[in-house]
Amino acid sequence: MNRNSFLKRGILSAAALTSLPALASSGRKEPNKPSSLDPKVVRNDEGKKVNVIGDQQTFKLTSKDTDGQFTLIEETNPPGMMIPPHVHTNEDEVFKVLEGELEITVGEKTTILQAGDLAFAPRNIPHSWKVVGDKDCKTILSIFPAGLEVMFEELGGLPPGPPDFANVSEICSKYGITFLA
Template identity: 75%
Template sequence: MNRKKFLKTSLLTASAVVSTPAIVSFRTEKSTSNSIEPKVVRAQEGKKVNVIGDQQTFKLTGKDTNGQFTLIEEVNPPGTMIPPHVHTKEDEVFKVLEGELEVTVGDETTVLKAGDLAFAPRNVPHSWKVIGDTDCKTILSAFPAGIELMFEELGNLPPGKPDFAKVAEICGAHGITFIT
């Protein structure tokens, strides 16, 4: 039995059992507003962006999730780091799949290993650095989506040593400030 037929039969049966009038409405047309399409992203798929040395692959963006969240895979060598900063628009979750990531959130610094995660809520300073002697693979989730737009802007900067004033300007436009 298909899902719609099952639900319709179940609802009609339930309403008959309790003997109360029920109005059953089934939507058969596809809504384009606020609808989210299923998506499968294979291991090597996604948009690759070098964000000032942070090697990112966008797996899901706001376009895929109706703005709910962004999911990014990061694979970086030891020494790669992001200095202390604060987000005002999104919360972040860092989940380490391989390697080691030293993370500071607020006043707490810890080392994350495969399977560990850290939650960095908006308005709380945080930073991270790949440590150890192997690459670190991390899944970064940001709620709500939108941070990928900033990462794309940063990824479009000219190669070489980054102009920190320009980086701070781009980040500031997206609600992120660095702590000096």
């Protein structure tokens, strides 16, 4: 390699290295700014418990806790509990199984998740789930961005007994969720 080529490469490499910090921080919110959020510890038996048409949920972190960034819900349900195919237009969801087995369909793919497995259900992609096997399934549901817990609370306030599906669909549609036939 001649001297000019060596110098050009050296200068270009140095310029690239000096721009890395700017590239690394692009798209992030002021990385050196202190958080305005309060730290929070939620113990195993803590959180707001809501029965959402049979789906037993415990809100661990809500929009208020995360400044709208995400919601974290623990679900513990018996075999046979299921949510039919539906689509979210505003949220992405992550399901992580802690105990038991969860059959989940996202788009065209159906699989059974076991302890430690997770599935990502992006917005605008149909998905559904059902607890399978012979024991309860404990799942952590993460929702991005936060706020869907408001809908879950509204559904949890419906009268006991078999749900009025038209009413459930109407409530869900206010939050950008549509059930599929």
